[in-house]
Amino acid sequence: QLQLQESGPGLVKPSETLSLTCTISGGSISDSSYYWGWIRQPPGKGPEWIGTIFYSGSTSYNPSLKSRVIISVDTSKNQFSLKLSSVTAADTAVYYCAGALTGPYTWFDPWGQGALVTVSS
Amino acid sequence: EIVLTQSPGTLSLSPGERATLSCRASQSVSSNYLAWYQQKPGQAPRLVVYGASSRATGIPDRFSGSGSGTDFTLTISRLEPEDLAVYYCQQYGTSPTFGRGTKVEIK
Numbered sequence: 630q631l632q633l634q635e636s637g638p639g640l641v642k643p644s645e646t647l648s649l650t651c652t653i654s655g656g657s658i659s660d661s662s663y664y665w666g667w668i669r670q671p672p673g674k675g676p677e678w679i680g681t682i683f684y685s686g687s688t689s690y691n692p693s694l695k696s697r698v699i700i701s702v703d704t705s706k707n708q709f710s711l712k713l714s715s716v717t718a719a720d721t722a723v724y725y726c727a728g729a730l731t732g733p734y735t736w737f738d739p740w741g742q743g744a745l746v747t748v749s750s
Numbered sequence: 751e752i753v754l755t756q757s758p759g760t761l762s763l764s765p766g767e768r769a770t771l772s773c774r775a776s777q778s779v780s781s782n783y784l785a786w787y788q789q790k791p792g793q794a795p796r797l798v799v800y801g802a803s804s805r806a807t808g809i810p811d812r813f814s815g816s817g818s819g820t821d822f823t824l825t826i827s828r829l830e831p832e833d834l835a836v837y838y839c840q841q842y843g844t845s846p847t848f849g850r851g852t853k854v855e856i857k
Contacts, residue, residue: 675838676787676795678846692751692845725794734842736785738797738806 631656633726633741641720641748647713649744651726658707659684664729666737667700667711669722676725681733682709689733716748752776752841754849762855769826771852773839778819780843786815786824788835789851795838799824831856 637649651665658665667679680690682700690698699712713720723745727737753776763769773784782802787795797806799815802822812827826833836851 675850676840676848678848689845734783734844734846736797736800736840736842737795738800740794740796743794 631728631739633728633739635724635726635741635744637744637746639745639747641716641746642750643717643748644715647711647716647720647724647746647748649711649724649726649746651709651711651741653707653709658702658709659704662730664731664733664735665702665709666727666729668725668727668737668740669720670725670743671719671722677722679711679713679724681729683733687733718748720746721748722746752779752844752847754839754841754847756837756839756849756852758852759850760853760855762857763829764857765829765831767829769829769833769854771824771826771837771854773817773822773824773849775820775822775841779822779841782818783841783843784815784817784822785840785842787838787840788833789838790835798837826854829854829856 632654634652641647664681666681668676670676680700682688697714702709723743725743727740729735755774757772784802786799789795803815814825836853838851839849
């Protein structure tokens with residue numbers, strides 16, 4: 630059964646870079662059936678798609694975040710990662726990683742449990 | 751960007767009642783590329799429906815999705831206490847976007 634787990638710092642200072650890693654278990658990141666995505670959810674709000682990556686390294690990003698986001702993949706560790714630069718308090722959210730069948734624009738299933746990241750000095 | 755508007759904001763119903771949740775898109779969603787998620791308190795969202803009407807694995811048949819174009823509906827035919835959650839719609843015909851959710855409360 631495919632499972633995903635986010636990891637990384639829970640507190641990031643304003644103007645710095647948020648970095649998170651998603652570790653996949655019960656499956657391979659190189660499975661060509663799946664793309665891999667990052668989604669975030671600010672407290673009390675709906676989710677927001679950040680971006681999606683294929684194991685080859687091909688990426689798709691939310692246009693509103695594209696200038697600050699890098700998503701990368703490490704097939705040797707069965708992991709993919711998120712970097713979001715120049716963060717502000719508006720980037721405070723629970724960050725989820727998820728599997729995405731069929732393509733970069735698709736539904737998300739399964740999801741990791743989420744990692745709360747707070748941006749504060 | 752396609753904006754999804756969900757209504758009502760909160761739905762308060764008794765067990766056994768029928769719940770009808772609406773999701774309206776600001777422009778037509780291509781190929782009915784619309785999904786619904788259930789998020790229980792303190793948990794990650796869980797896929798309920800994809801392709802507007804296909805139930806995800808393990809989802810009870812009391813959940814059904816319908817609609818096309820700009821208007822979509824998630825129906826819970828007979829509400830159970832464990833259906834207490836916030837439900838989100840998501841379109842993936844273009845750069846994915848989510849609605850703001852409908853909270854289902856059990857009386």
